[in-house]
Amino acid sequence: MPDAPGAPSAPPGQPLPERPARVxxxxxxxxxxxxxxxxxxxxxxxxxRNELGLTGTHVGCDTTNCGACTVHLxxxxxxxxxxFAVQADGRAVRTVEGLSDLTPPAHLTPPAPLPxxxxxxxxRAATGAPPSLAGREPGGMGPAFSPPSLVGxxxxxxxxxxxxxxxxxxxxxxxxxxxxxxLMSALYLLxxxxxxxxxxxxxxxxxxxxxxxxxxxxxxxxxxxxxxLAGEAP
Amino acid sequence: xxxxxxxxxxxxxxxxxxxLLREHGDEARLLAGGASLIxxxxxxxxxxxxxxxxxxxxxxxxxxxxxxxxxxxxxxxxADVADDPAVAxxxxxxxxxxxxxxxxxxxxxxxxxxxxxxxxxxxxxxxxLLALEGSVRVVGPEGERRIAAADLFLDAYTTALAPDxxxxxxxxxxxxxxxxxxxxxxxVRAGDFAVANCAVAVTLDDADRCATIGIGLGGVGLxxxxxxxxxxxxxxxxxxxxxxxxxxxxxxxxxxxxDDVRGSAAYRQQLGGVLFERALALALRxxxxxxxxxxxx
Numbered sequence: 361m362p363d364a365p366g367a368p369s370a371p372p373g374q375p376l377p378e379r380p381a382r383v384x385x386x387x388x389x390x391x392x393x394x395x396x397x398x399x400x401x402x403x404x405x406x407x408x409r410n411e412l413g414l415t416g417t418h419v420g421c422d423t424t425n426c427g428a429c430t431v432h433l434x435x436x437x438x439x440x441x442x443x444f445a446v447q448a449d450g451r452a453v454r455t456v457e458g459l460s461d462l463t464p465p466a467h468l469t470p471p472a473p474l475p476x477x478x479x480x481x482x483x484r485a486a487t488g489a490p491p492s493l494a495g496r497e498p499g500g501m502g503p504a505f506s507p508p509s510l511v512g513x514x515x516x517x518x519x520x521x522x523x524x525x526x527x528x529x530x531x532x533x534x535x536x537x538x539x540x541x542x543l544m545s546a547l548y549l550l551x552x553x554x555x556x557x558x559x560x561x562x563x564x565x566x567x568x569x570x571x572x573x574x575x576x577x578x579x580x581x582x583x584x585x586x587x588x589l590a591g592e593a594p
Numbered sequence: 595x596x597x598x599x600x601x602x603x604x605x606x607x608x609x610x611x612x613x614l615l616r617e618h619g620d621e622a623r624l625l626a627g628g629a630s631l632i633x634x635x636x637x638x639x640x641x642x643x644x645x646x647x648x649x650x651x652x653x654x655x656x657x658x659x660x661x662x663x664x665x666x667x668x669x670x671x672x673a674d675v676a677d678d679p680a681v682a683x684x685x686x687x688x689x690x691x692x693x694x695x696x697x698x699x700x701x702x703x704x705x706x707x708x709x710x711x712x713x714x715x716x717x718x719x720x721x722x723l724l725a726l727e728g729s730v731r732v733v734g735p736e737g738e739r740r741i742a743a744a745d746l747f748l749d750a751y752t753t754a755l756a757p758d759x760x761x762x763x764x765x766x767x768x769x770x771x772x773x774x775x776x777x778x779x780x781x782v783r784a785g786d787f788a789v790a791n792c793a794v795a796v797t798l799d800d801a802d803r804c805a806t807i808g809i810g811l812g813g814v815g816l817x818x819x820x821x822x823x824x825x826x827x828x829x830x831x832x833x834x835x836x837x838x839x840x841x842x843x844x845x846x847x848x849x850x851x852x853d854d855v856r857g858s859a860a861y862r863q864q865l866g867g868v869l870f871e872r873a874l875a876l877a878l879r880x881x882x883x884x885x886x887x888x889x890x891x
Contacts (some may be wrong), residue, residue: 567697
């Protein structure tokens with residue numbers, strides 16, 4: 361951690377300068393260290409989006425209600441619109457971009473990515489078979505959902521985290537705006553309670569609003585991911 | 595809206611925080627978790643010139659059980675209280691309070707000391723401190739002092755702390771056997787502040803009479819109220835339906851109330867009485883040994 365900013369820069373008894381001093385902030389985001397010099401009032405979500413270019417974390421309501429900006433700070437889920445970046449100085453942040461870095465259990469390891477062949481599903485182009493939801497392998501849609509721009513921004517993984525895969529398969533998103541926050545809240549739950557009840561899932565996502573009213577599918581997706589991570593579902 | 599610009603100072607110790615507060619006076623505010631202060635700053639209802647960050651003072655974080663008292667450090671997150679099995683066992687109303695605040699993310703940032711010092715009229719920790727006859731320890735330039743719950747809350751958003759004092763911890767006496775307690779609240783929307791909330795702590799004697807009873811009411815008046823009139827009705831008595839109904843009437847009439855978007859004054863007072871009856875029933879079940887989770891309405 362860099363030297364802690366100790367006191368506003370004015371000798372005792374002297375008036376403070378009109379413009380507050382900027383502060384140096386260093387934090388680890390998805391395992392990679394970043395240092396920036398920022399205004400103290402910069403919110404963490406804007407640090408992530410505007411300073412680091414990690415726009416996966418969304419600003420929904422900006423009033424601590426909707427949870428679209430949920431990230432993990434030292435392993436705990438928090439709303440990054442209600443946190444100054446300087447509060448995260450010296451700490452570890454995980455965002456939705458880091459999800460694909462989390463190594464899933466061996467039986468859920470996504471298959472090696474097929475070469476990206478532009479629009480359309482590579483497998484379909486190769487075989488000529490019609491698209492079918494039945495029998496789709498977890499991670500099978502990985503390449504199409506991993507834009508190359510994510511690589512090198514602290515994500516780097518290819519393929520989806522089991523939670524992302526379950527959200528995809530269970531139709532747990534419509535517009536997708538709330539999804540990054542939903543995923544981070546769901547991840548926080550599963551890290552602490554690997555096999556949650558439906559009530560526990562509802563409580564866990566009570567701080568995340570979905571305006572497409574997709575809660576039922578979101579709950580089902582979290583159940584599906586939990587079952588797979590526990591090795592109890594294909 | 596973005597918070598107004600401020601000078602940031604990270605306190606290296608409690609004494610450093612006190613010195614910064616003393617130096618900058620009313621222009622300075624303490625930043626703990628920020629769960630309440632940052633939303634107020636975004637609304638520009640608060641625009642401190644200097645923010646003194648005490649969020650890294652580890653000595654203010656955590657729970658300690660000593661000499662029949664649970665001490666909760668000011669920086670302890672609501673989630674840490676909610677998740678502590680010993681709290682649920684010995685002081686279930688504190689478990690109810692912590693578990694019912696905001697949502698997971700808010701409970702992970704918001705602090706017990708911050709909530710007490712903010713003294714929001716609808717806050718949950720104030721009624722709990724009153725019902726359990728707790729106290730807070732604060733430190734200022736003149737040293738430490740202890741403020742009893744009954745003396746802490748002066749008005750809406752106003753406590754007995756001086757501008758250059760820092761709240762260090764809250765102390766809750768741990769009740770003996772045959773004790774039960776509960777906290778219930780009613781919120782219109784999930785995660786919203788409650789319209790009203792009520793904390794009840796009771797101890798039963800061998801004949802199932804209320805040996806001790808404490809009642810704290812929040813959200814109805816401009817500050818949390820200890821309902822001594824209702825306590826006096828029940829103390830030493832069997833909690834019969836007729837007596838409980840009379841005590842609920844005393845709760846409803848214990849303070850003036852106000853109209854706002856969440857409800858009228860009359861509705862708030864009525865709701866306070868209903869929540870008292872339910873919280874007492876839950877506290878009595880727990881005092882008789884039942885393990886039952888509170889269901890906030």
